[in-house]
Amino acid sequence: MKKMLLIGLLLSVCVFAQQLTIQGSTTVLPIAQATAEAFMDDNPAADITVRGGGSGTGIAALIDRSTDIASSSRPMKTKEIAKARENGVNPVANIIAMDGIAVIVNKGNAISQISAEDLKKIYVGEIKRWDQLGGGGTIVIISRDAASGTFEAFNELALHGAKLTDAALMLASNLEVARTVAQTPGAIGYVGLGYVSDDIKALKVDGILPSPETINNGTYALARPIFMYTDGKPKGLAGKYFDFVFSKTGQEIVEETGFVPVK
């Protein structure tokens, strides 16, 4: 009886050790989900739970130790790192992929490129009509909600911290931005590279079209790394998971989900 209990205890410890939680950015959700599923197919004993909630939520969860991995579409803020250290958590950044923010317009728009400077002027409300850029009509400015990781990245990469005009439409998802741009002739929006489709047109920014090459070699201006933060260097199951993500198969999944592989 005692032996059985002991075995049971050991087993449950084993099962416990095989659990992993990934929480955070909705942008990273497709990668996290697809890689976790493929990883579990290869390692039937592993049990990975993937949750969304946003970059901030994931990082907060890492800080209070309610997740093993925090996925984030932005680097941790100094304040967050300090708070983590206070709690005895040592956040380590693992860049698992790159994400390009594509600037998109309606297919009917005559414009096919924009300078980073003009893009900023549009989004802070200084340029209001396409006529000023060689097109025609009123510009309908479309943005993501202020709390989203994509907005934060855009705010930093394109606006350099300037305040977005209050005339901008604030939509709740990448998909809604893409759809609204597709059905609005004068619209301009921004989405993750994975959301660019044939229904919309991605603009060249400073003469460079967003593509896996231009994003990885740093020539495209609106690119950002995708992070998975861990407490210390990933070990155990987390370590095995990261080995998988950085493997050829893992990086192929990254590409399939619309992101840019890093290896």
Add this chain to the structure above:
Amino acid sequence: MRLKRNTKEFIIKSILLFCALSSLVFLGGIIIVLFTQGVPIFGQIGFAKFLFGTGWYPTHEFPEFGILSMIYGSFIITFGALIFAAPLGILTALYIAELAPFWLKETLKPIIELLAGIPSVVYGLFGALLVAPFVQRLFGLPVGLTAFSAAIVLGIMILPTVTSIVEDALSSIPNEYREASLAIGATKWETMTRITLPAAASGISTALILSIGRAIGETMAILMVAGGSPRIDFSLFKPVRAMTSTIAAEMAETVMGSIHYHALFGVAIVLFIMTLAFNLIAERISYRFHKRFTATR
């Protein structure tokens, strides 16, 4: 035996009392959470600056938390919806209560109730994919996601509330009123417009005020259709941002305990007080309405 019966009675009574009080407990819990989480923002920002500030930049390096544009957004959508739903609802109710033959009445009523049962997100899809592009083309607007589109979608959503409450009010008018009117030679139309409708006026007001309360709290459909610009343009044909959508869109990505988090709860407090006020006013009017008719009977 007798004691047992009393005990049984007592237990049943207690269980029922507990159930009846549970909503009070829930309400109390909601109020406590709202205020403990939301009040800090008033201290951090200042009540007036929060309520009357026009800039909403919650995640900016130098954040601003002014919700005036959202109060404006919620109200313009709500009143737009009311302008759409009030005449349609009142006239529908008038037809159902006064004119419709029995079988039609019994068909129309459940169909209208059915409108109330459709999930909000379905209305949102309908609004974003059909109403908004239609409004955009019809008025030649730069974009279809506007207060106007949201008002139409919301108007359809509150139509069942308006119709069923107005219909109740009309049905509760004593038949003697109509009979007396017809007896002195008034036509059916004269009876409806000069006797029945005025007599039901406070019931109709109740319906409209309750609909306002319902409309101001609507979230998902508005989030998908209104466009979401935190800006005051005083035009129905511009995108607006409602208080509810802001909470829904931003709460999920907000760090618990941050100033942004408290600000969203602050918005919820404002929303809660507004809906509470509308419900109390409606209650008061409908109380007077019932008192009047029980007195005349």
